[in-house]
Amino acid sequence: MQSIVTQGWRRIVQAAMGLGMAAALVACGGGGGGSAGTPVVGPGSGASSPSSAASAVAADVVVVLNKTTMTNSGSDSITATVTTIDANRAVVGSVPVSFAVNGNALVTPGGTSTNATTGTQTAVITQGADSSVRAVTLTVTSGTISRAISFNIVQNSTSTNPQANDLTLTLSSSNIDNSGSRTVTATATAVDNNRNALAGIPVQLSVSDSSAFIVSSSNQTNSSGQVSGTVSIGQDRSNRTVTVLATSGTLTRTAAFQITGARFSQASPVPAVASAGAAGTVQYLLSDVNSNPMPGVTITVSGNGITSATGKTDLNGAYTFNYVAPNAPGTTLVIKAAAGGADSTVNVTIPGGGSTTVPVATTPVSKTLNLSADVVTVNTGSTSNQVTLSAFFRDGANAPVSNVRVLFGVTGDNGTGSVASRNNTVLSDLSGTASTTYSPGAVSSPTNGVTVLACWKVSDFLATDTVSNCAAAGGQLLTTTLTIVSNPVSISIGTDNSIANGASTLTYVKKFVVLVVDSAGNPKSDVQITPSVDLGGFGKGFWVYDAGLKLWLRDDKSEYTSTTTGARVTSDTLRATCPNEDLNRNGVIDSGEDVNGNLQLDPRKSDVSITLSGSTKTDSNGVAVLQLEYPKNLGSWVKYKITVTAAGVLSPPAYYPLGIPVRLPSDSIDTVQARAAGKGVTTASEIEDYLYAYEWLPVAADALALQSPAPAFANSPYGLNSNCKDVR
Secondary structure (H helix, E strand, C coil): CECCCCHHHHHHHHHHHHHHHHHHHHECCCCCCCCCCCCEECCCCCCCCCCCCCCCCCCEEEEEECCCEEECCCCCCEEEEEEEECCCCCECCCCECEEEECCCCEEEECCCECCCCCCEEEEEEECCCCCCCEEEEEEEEECCEEEEEEEEEECCCCCCCCCCCEEEEEECCCEEECCCCCCEEEEEEEECCCCCECCCCECEEEECCCCCEEEECCCECCCCCEEEEEEECCCCCCCEEEEEEEEECCEEEEEEEEEECCEEEEEEEECCECCCCCEEEEEEEEECCCCCECCCCEEEEEECCCCCEEEECCCCCEEEEEEECCCCCCEEEEEEEEECCEEEEEEEEECCCCCCCCCCCCCCCEEEEEECCCEEECCCCCCCCCEEEEEEEECCCCCECCCCEEEEEEECCCCCCEECCCCCCEECCCCCEEEEEEECCCCCCCCCCEEEEEEEECCCCCCCCCHHHCCCCCCEEEEEEEEEECCCEEEEEECCCCCEECCCCCEEEEEEEEEEEECCCCECCCCEEEEEEEEEEEEEEECEEECCCCEEECCCCEEEECCCCCCEEEECCEEEEEECCCCCCCCCCCCCCCCCCCCCCCCCHHHCEEEEECCCECCCCCEEEEEEEEEHHHCCCEEEEEEEEECCCCCCCEEECCCCCCCCCCCCHHHHHHHHHHHCCCHHHHHHHHCCCCEECCCCHHHHCCCCCCCCCCECCCCCCCCCCCCC
């Protein structure tokens, strides 16, 4: 192996000493790769003619190491070759040189001056009595000239203390949302010179981010040569890049992923048109990917001609920026904000001059009024309990419509609450959204007892127009309802190990209990319960009868005694688990959804029904009962998840199984297969992991005990083969 040197240096050495000397200067040795032999060449000052006199003086000194690392085995060494040259870069012989090393290493020179003919001298460096891993510097001095070069003493690889030749680091994802529930798996792999994976190698995983953290089950590689850790984003939900580091001895590798999801869910200028010199505000709400508020985040707001401000979002992720419109009639004030890695731009029209009005909006076809929550707690001495009011506008092509004028208001709260925009007009932004916030007072309301109003029109309202005289103002009214509660409550769902037949005996009925309590744990009666069920996916395959156990079995790998031969048989009876084809759950076959080509979406929405048994409200014990009902042949072949909400409940909805919400749109089979390929796992296992928060529809135990007749669910109604894209 030959190291790289500069062309000028190569010509000098070859001219003076021949190709053999050049090879000696740059020869490589063992103990590590790297750039061994890279010369240290000084700038040169002064001059001397070639001389063999013992008192000859060099203009410069060149130092070359035969390798850049030395193992701490005690038997390894590094050879340094020194060449003395004059101002013309020609070799000078018989020049006195001395050698020194730090770091407890030892240096043994071959002499005290360079060779009279070749102008070279060598020295051998060893680790000395110190076997620690460290950096060492060799210093060569000749007269007033001093040159230094460094190398590393590294850990020697033995059977009891192996060392990797290389290290790789991979991440399970390059981008995750900021919900806090998503994680990234970092996997470091240690290999030897032949790229064989090495077990028992110490590897330390870490993250550079001040909030994120990583949890590793071990700091030594397993039999596959790997160490894995799970990275969580921590408390900081800002959009940012997180770098993961893997370190093993002198090897360090890095990989990075992005955290996204922070956004301004509201950036409303009030008023939308501000006269020169008039006061105005911009109401900001910073939210994560699930629309949860992001409190305590630094926000900066600025604009031309106004005073900038820096602050922090409050408990609701809100921040109000106050400004005075500059004296620039006929212009548009552009206000920019940044917080948590998200940016916002708001335009405020300053009337006057040649431009006095906001353009008339296109008449929207779709109009919706939504609330960030339909239940909010009373405020006592503060306005920290809030709900966001958002009006959405779309045209016939479902594109957002901007510049729609909206007046917001509420009725039914006894006048104790307040709307942040007051009687000012709010304009829909580029996303077609007009937003403000509502803060209740200290008085609670009946369920859905508060009506939220949004009066809209495509042109300007008069200064005297209010939401209460919407029709007279030429506007159109959108409404929805809100409940103000005085006591926080919680909801839970559970079940037992029993299952029943439906009234027709053709269906199974599985019951669940819902329990609602107040903040003291006392039952909450007369609470309206709203259940829903999501079908996450379906299975393909069949059940087999084990003649030995006298039981029907089904699994990824079913081992059973054959009823015909009596031999033990192993078979994949659960041939495939497939995600729901209806990705957005709208019941319509959208592009790319009917992947198995059977002209329907599997599983069908009608495969499972959910109802409340008896009253739709909790009884005096805070209890309500709901049930799933489904045809018996679908038992064990559909993955389901129940969500239960309750009017007045401030805690998150209750879920069964597991406390994880349904997320739509769901992943397609192509997405899951791509993710499985990236992880080097099977599509089946990736789908099972994807649907881990769902359960198979249960079946009756007595149906599994009789060989004949076979149970109704013996064969999957969705097919028997292992391909989710095939109807068979």
